[in-house]
Amino acid sequence: MNEYDAREAAPDPADDAVRWAALVTAELDIPGDDLGRLSRSVLDMVRDVAHGVNRPSAPLTAFLVGLAAGRAAQANGAQIDVEVQTRLDQVMHLVQSWQTANEQ
Secondary structure (H helix, E strand, O other): OOHHHHHHHOOOHHHHHHHHHHHHHHHOOOOHHHHHHHHHHHHHHHHHHHHHOOOOHHHHHHHHHHHHHHHHHHHHOOOHHHHHHHHHHHHHHHHHHHHHHHOO
């Protein structure tokens, strides 16, 4: 087996992430289409927080985005995916501000 064959045979972590997310959404009774619409934005936000602030802040921020979006959707009857995207945008602005403030 050469190096290329070994890489081809190695499991792709993204496949595990997709399978894990499908399992969690089913367990938590979350519609799968919500995951499909938002997963890239959430992963981008987590990456940017991990690299722009620090790694431990990334999962906590993802939780806080979900919590805030859920509360807002419940309070005003808005679509949860709209609320999540709004919160993701807010966090991205915070990350940019954080990076700017800490570059000096």
